[in-house]
Amino acid sequence: MSSRKTDTRTRILEATWQLMEQRLGKSISMSDVAKAVGISRQAVYLHFDSRTELMIATSNYVDEIKGLDERLSQFKAASTGIELLEACVDVWGNYIPEIYGLAKALLATRDTDEATAATWNNNMRCLRDICKETIDALEHEGILANEWSQQDAIEMFMTIISIQNWEQLTIEYGWSTSEYIARTKLLLKRTFINSSTPKQ
Amino acid sequence: MSSRKTDTRTRILEATWQLMEQRLGKSISMSDVAKAVGISRQAVYLHFDSRTELMIATSNYVDEIKGLDERLSQFKAASTGIELLEACVDVWGNYIPEIYGLAKALLATRDTDEATAATWNNNMRCLRDICKETIDALEHEGILANEWSQQDAIEMFMTIISIQNWEQLTIEYGWSTSEYIARTKLLLKRTFINSSTPKQ
């Protein structure tokens, strides 16, 4: 069988991911990857046509392993809008640290590479669904602050919980994950939930 | 006098800035700059030792022309915390579009280049002062929502009005400047101002 081929491919993906996590932000070269796997640089090109393709494949590989989808099972327990909001920040806030290196690498090439930008946006789509679900629930329950239209609220919600904001608050300002989660929940609740509604 | 030298240096800075604004996000090379000015690539190195130095010099050049400092004169009119908050978002929200290309270019190399990161952080320091002043005023007036410590509020404030958030809301989601300003004010007021206090 082509178990050798498959194996090397996986080893490349694994090494790429590890390098991304290690060297947050710093770009990694094909040579770096090859060296880490212990094969020649050209061998990497036998499995991935280009650097871009490798990065996208790595993204999909990581997605498969730590699927965000599965984590959303926590959402089934949430019945109210506020519970959805809390679950959303809990899941996402614990998820980001695990994929931060990868996300950073994708974001870095996003501006110069059409394909990675598409991959990134695709990944963000599932987050948008969650945000929409949450805002919809709040609206349905009549506790969405009336200054917000549904569309505006969703987009602001997405922006608040963006990886860049997580990065600034945790990496730059040193907030712990639990601090990040608690304060982000606080901000979202104060922002979107009608003040006549009791909080928490 | 060395008016020729000074002149060329200024022309390089001007061209660099223009290129940054034109090709948002895409990195620009020393050749691009030289071509735009109409001189040889090596001549650029006569004025700036490295690409990094050119970018930092461009940042300072732009800062000189459209100084954020001067715009803060609008702050003198603000007496209350809420007025400060509004003035802050007004000034900053109208400022970002003018320096977005430059900011984008600096942010792109920030992760791989220590010097540009330092320049960027230096630029952000003046923003932090404004945020602090605003939060302090709210606290002093007793209308800062009591869930927030002063430090946390400042850092969250800074994060909310970050250029990345502006980029996502305007460039990606298509918000106009006035929409961005209005909705950011709304979010900040709801988040930080005690709900017993009448808004607006």
Place this chain on the structure above:
DNA sequence: TCATCAACTTGACACCATGTCAATTGACAT
């Protein structure tokens, strides 16, 4: 008027990155 100095030129080079190509080795299956 002539010499000088600084800005700028051309052209070459070192180094590193991506990406391509050709020829070769080594293992494994039929």
Place this chain on the structure above:
DNA sequence: ATGTCAATTGACATGGTGTCAAGTTGATGA
């Protein structure tokens, strides 16, 4: 044993940063 396929070595094109050397041009001062 022969073919197939992964992987290797080595060369090459392209394009980026940064350095160096030698030559050109033009303004300025003696």
